[in-house]
Amino acid sequence: MLTKKRRPASAAVGSPFAPDAVEVNPRHLQIGDEWVASFAIAGYPREVHPGWLQPLLTYPGRLDVSLHIEPIDPQVAAERLKKQLGKLESGRRHTAQHGRLADPQVEAATEDAHDLSDRLARGEGRLFRVGLYLTVHATSERELIEEISALRALTASLLMDAKPTTYRSLQGWVTALPMGLDQIGMTRSFDTAALSAAFPFTSPDLPPPDATSASAASGVLYGWNLGSQGLVHWDRFACENYNSVILGRSGAGKSYLVKLEALRSLYRGVEIAIIDPEDEYARLARAVGGTYFPLGSEGVRLNPLDLPIHTRPDGRRTAPSDALTRRSLFVHTLLSVLFGQSLAADERAVLDQAVTATYRAAGMTDDARTWTRQAPLLSDLRAVLAQSDVETARDLGSRLHPFTDGAFSGLFDGPTTAPPEGHLLVFSLRNLPDELKPAGTLLTLDAVWRRVSNPSTRRPRLCVVDEAWLLMQQPSGAEFLWRMAKSARKHWAGLTVATQDVGDVLGSDLGKAVIANAATQILLRQAPQAIDDIVRTFGLSEGERQFLLAAGTGQGLLSTGTQRVALQAIASDTEHRLITTDPAELAAMADEFTETDETADQDSYHDLVLDD
Incomplete structure (x- = not known):
């Protein structure tokens, strides 16, 4: 065993990022408080598909994946491939002359070698020396043993043979560091197609917008990825349609996420219209200079x-x-x-x-x-x-x-008292009687649609229907919402449907059609009574089902067709003050306002802050 002794504090020099001590053992290292073991991949599957390394990249523990690539000179590659073909053909002829059964592995290797030789001769690819190394981390020796067992099971399921870097554990760790040093030298020849499939083009993060397109929008930051600790950055206007559905039980953070997306979409110049049943968007509208329509108040009317x-x-x-x-x-x-x-x-x-x-x-x-x-x-x-x-x-x-x-x-x-104008339109329905809220939702949707369908004022727009169950309860209202979801894309507009009553949406064919016409789907914490319908409709796995039942406030799944990520919505302090609906926080904000400005008009403050 080779041990690097700890230097006295008085003699400590060098980078502050270097570990205090490294203890080298035949099969693992102890680096400070961490236990580390490295592996080199010696065997690979015969055929691979793009993104075949994704299971390693999404490994739940801490795993370093290092890929070392060295191009081979085309002339040298051709000569070596010619020699290899000669050996394989010689072996096949020797087997045939002695009347033995052909070896399937030799036959497959010969076919692959001929195919590779043809592609290299036509200039359709090149050869590379590739080394794939893995380093797993743990906080104790017992945990390291469990992580090694899980990692070897994972590599075996991918038809890869992971060999421990026995008596070269230090070299294996250094090889996995981002320094470009391959001190193990256990490589395999890959052609261009196989190498490109090994690149980490797939990950638990959503794919970025097309950087080569001049029309690619910048997207909206929703939060951080619970699976990779990366950011969830998504552009609805880069999808085949711009609609979105947000489903979650009461208190799951549904309105918080809707307001956060609306606020950040305003930064991009997107016009927003919001149907607000509980007067939750008044502070946001006043803060950004939006237009506020309190339907049901005296003198506020809409002529159908x-x-x-x-x-x-x-x-x-x-x-x-x-x-x-x-x-x-x-x-x-x-x-x-x-x-x-x-x-x-x-x-x-x-x-x-x-x-x-x-x-x-x-x-x-x-x-x-x-x-x-x-x-x-x-x-x-x-x-x-x-x-x-x-x-x-x-x-x-x-x-x-x-x-x-x-x-x-x-x-x-x-x-109609005033035409809806402005970059943010908020139609509040709180003052309407309950009997009129479905009709008020329908009237505001119609007013927004008239603005959206105006061909002389084309610009990206979003229409947000919060608590859509109010309208989905009526078949005629659900049909109007469905028609709007089908036609919004033609007018450069997206429809956001947010509701806590999942049954009213999933309980009708029109509700399911609205979901099917939404390219962006966000599922927040769900009630046990509704989770079975959610699982059937969205085809969730058992793990995703359990995640939605136990998700915290603001946590959920963002689904974009073939991609799904678990996210946590995040907001800056300024954004949070504008969009929070927590009564305790609003009361604290009221106290803070009173302390900082005792002469302030309380009525105006209540209009600004406590209307939420």
Whole structure:
């Protein structure tokens, strides 16, 4: 045993990163408080696929993987390959002359050698000397033995023969360090294709955007990777569609992650529209200069009969050629949500006639030049229905009474107060009665869609529907959300659907279709009652199932089709103060505000901080 003695403190010189002592044993090293053992790969599988070293790169313990590559001169490679072919062919002929059975390994080696020789002669590849070395770390000798056993089992499952660097443990450790020194020299000849497959192009991290593309966006930082300690940096606008779903139980950090993504998307110039059922985004909107619409408050209204009028750069106001027809169809959807059930066939017929008559009474006909006039109100539609001679129409008019003249009329009793403008639009639904929240969600989605579909103001946009279960409970609302998920990509927009009631999303075909049309899917901590549906829908493994049941706040799985990573959402202190909804933290922030500015207007502070 060779031991490097510890130097006295008075004589300590050199790099502060060097270990205090290194104890060398035949099969392992003790470096300070760590135990280290090294291995050289002596045997390899006959065929490999790209990323075949990924199991080593994702090893749960601390494992150093070192790949040493040395190119072989093409002339030398050709001569050596020629000699090797001669030996193999000679062996085959000798076996055939003596009537012996052919050796399968020799036959396979001969075929591979011929194929490699042909590719080298055509200039399709080169030969390299490659050495693959592994160094495993542990905190005790007992743990090192367990890690060695697990590592050798893993390499055996990959058809690799891992040999310990017996009596060369120090050289094995140095070889695995990032210094480019191969002091073991146990190499194998690889051609270009096999070597490229050995490169660590796959990892537990998400693939980066295409650096060669001029249109590649920079992406958004979601947090850090629980599997590799790297960063989870993802660009939704680089996917085949820009939609996202976020599913998690109450308290899992769902709204926190939504607000964090929205805030960081604003840095990139993405326009954000948020449907906020619990008034959680008010502080964020005020902090970044966004526009805040508290629906249900006095004087804040949305007229469902407004036509999608677009203002062109030259100042002219236009509308899509089928604007009147689409608005009529939207009114059908709205009334279905208001009434809590789908309309019957006869009800749809009389409603369609009444909508046409209502627009005609306001001077709006099939002539597109009339569409810029003041749109009628929902009360005008009710009046037309009530004056009809058809009993079904009068019945619809009476059912509309609470929403035009009764307790729920505040949202509809006048023209739209202000058009939604700004880089961040927040539609708060907290002040709406529970009976109107699904309809309020539908109306705000419609207002956002009119802005998104405006061809004269194309830019990347995100529409966030928090607590989407409010709308998914109604079949007509779920169908509107599904249509928006299907069409958003064509208008350079992405839909974010976040909900804690997983049953309402996964319990319907439309809800599953919304998930299927989301290229980015984030699963946070799940309730035991919903985990089985989540596992079936997303095809999770048993390990992923247990992770979602035990995940902490802000932890979850980000799935992008073939890639999945476990992440922890992180925010800076400034971001955290803007997006947290923890009552204890908000109370502490209120106390801090009082201490630093005793003369501050408490009402304005409550508007700024405590509305959350």
